[in-house]
Amino acid sequence: MTIKVGDRLPEAKLQWIRGGVEMIDTPxxxxxxKVVLFAVPGAFTPTCSERHLPGFVEHFDEFRDKGIEVACLAVNDPFVMQAWGQSQHVPEGLKMLADGNGEFIRALGLEMDASAYGMGTRAKRFALYAEDGVVKLLDIEAPGEFRVSSAEHVLSQLA
Structure with a gap:
């Protein structure tokens, strides 16, 4: 079952690097x-690196001015997420989260099978906005599209 507006985000453990590898639970x-969480199918992949993450980097201060934290999620390991964040000049405070085994993505019902591309289970491209762990906005991209999960689209909905 796919998560929907009004649902509480499921409990899961994610990883990130702050000095060293750390676990952080979703609660x-x-x-x-107030958090915007956007997910990408994979770090260093074309649309993710050329458009999706750069949009959130470019508009990061606009989210912060609204009191909203921003987090990027991918089914990758935390070392890949750290390296990708560094290569994209991610500002301090934009969390680069790893869901290495895809457990959180599966709990959200937002996984996709990318086995045909040699990538296994990955996250669908989406963006959500949550307040105190409750989903208030959720935009899931159709396969192959990049529109509704962009930073600009999310900001327009939060205006």
Whole structure:
């Protein structure tokens, strides 16, 4: 079942690098906060690197000015997410989260089978906005598209 607006985000453990590899659970990540979480099929992939992540980097301060934290999620390991963030000049505060085994993505019901491309299970391209762990906005891209999960589209909905 796919998560929908009004649902509480499921509990899961994600990884990120802050000094070293750290685990963060989703209740800690979202509790008492306004967060935009966007997911990409893979770090260093063309649309993700040329358009999706760069849009959130470019508009990061606009989200912060609204009191909203921003996090990027992919079914990759935390070392890949760190290297991708560095290569994309991700500002401090934009969280680069790894869901290495895809457990959170499966719990959201937003996984896709990319086995035909040698990538296994990955995240569908999406963006969601949550307040205190409850989904308020959810935009899931159709396969092969990049429109509704862009930073610009998300900002237009939060205006």
């Amino acid at each position: 800690t990540l979202f509790a008492g906060k």
